[in-house]
Amino acid sequence: MRAYRAAVLFAVGVIWVTLGATSAAAQAPRTVREFGAPVNPMFEGWYRNPDGTATILVGFFNPNLSQTVELPVGELNRFSPGPEDRGQPTHFPPGRSWGVLTIQVPGDFDGDLTWTLTANNQPASIPVHLRPPYFIEPFKDAANDNEPPTVRFAPDDEGFTGPPVGIAHLLTTTVGSPVELRVWTSDVKPEEAPEGLASPFAVKALTLRWHLHRGPADVAFAEPVLEFEDSADQNPTTTATFSAPGEYWLRAEALDETGVGGSGFQCCWTSAIVQVRVSP
Numbered sequence: 001m002r003a004y005r006a007a008v009l010f011a012v013g014v015i016w017v018t019l020g021a022t023s024a025a026a027q028a029p030r031t032v033r034e035f036g037a038p039v040n041p042m043f044e045g046w047y048r049n050p051d052g053t054a055t056i057l058v059g060f061f062n063p064n065l066s067q068t069v070e071l072p073v074g075e076l077n078r079f080s081p082g083p084e085d086r087g088q089p090t091h092f093p094p095g096r097s098w099g100v101l102t103i104q105v106p107g108d109f110d111g112d113l114t115w116t117l118t119a120n121n122q123p124a125s126i127p128v129h130l131r132p133p134y135f136i137e138p139f140k141d142a143a144n145d146n147e148p149p150t151v152r153f154a155p156d157d158e159g160f161t162g163p164p165v166g167i168a169h170l171l172t173t174t175v176g177s178p179v180e181l182r183v184w185t186s187d188v189k190p191e192e193a194p195e196g197l198a199s200p201f202a203v204k205a206l207t208l209r210w211h212l213h214r215g216p217a218d219v220a221f222a223e224p225v226l227e228f229e230d231s232a233d234q235n236p237t238t239t240a241t242f243s244a245p246g247e248y249w250l251r252a253e254a255l256d257e258t259g260v261g262g263s264g265f266q267c268c269w270t271s272a273i274v275q276v277r278v279s280p
Helices: 002-011 023-027 260-264
Strands: 040-048 054-062 077-080 095-105 113-119 122-128 150-152 167-174 179-182 184-186 206-214 219-221 225-228 237-242 246-255 269-279
Touching: 040 095, 040 113, 040 122, 054 113, 054 122, 095 260, 095 269, 150 269, 167 179, 237 269, 260 269
Parallel strands: 167 269
Antiparallel strands: 040 054, 054 095, 077 113, 113 122, 150 184, 179 237, 206 225, 206 246, 219 237, 246 269
16 A cells, blocks of 8 residues: 555656645646746655754755756755755755755754745745654654665764764865765665565665765766665765865765655655865
């Protein structure tokens, strides 16, 4: 039933909507365009942390088929009230991107926090909150005990699991010199995974995808997508080459059989931000 529901949601275009659909989600275009449409921030839910705080999860949808949108932090890409910069992306490729940012707030947060993106002179905003209907469990699927993959940037590191939190790894390189992006992944499955665990849109046991999150120029990944038939103990490695100096944030995204965004259920995938400082 879960897999069937996921298939139906994706088939009817729910890639532009998430759990937590609010006024901004309702504004999201239901059809894609070649270019010229707004980029829509998406509120994907929230979850509790062991220390009593809460974490808010957001993503975005760019319905422009042939337009990657660059929105620097500031008037065109801001949170309000409070700090405009909360680690959000500034690079918005076409399509739906899930769980690109987390925001930690007090456990009793009841404020008014909004993410606004203005692309093609069209502002789109989404308020975020801690209302009970939007509670999610990104670290374990209660229906089948599935958990996200673990991503490490050294073989013996504790690793990262679930939505992105802060900068996970730091690298340095120079313009034109490929920098190695090496990760170690593991993914332990439930002993008795029920039939229907896999998304109808996922074909591999483990997929690692690299994305540009922020940066002054584009990035050339040798292999932006690496796929494996076995989810346990993989070492996906590729390179990234930068054409301009500056600070870049890359997002490593590890997907299991549930696919992109956990087929819209916010579990079970992992993202981690890698900062790369590029010298001339």
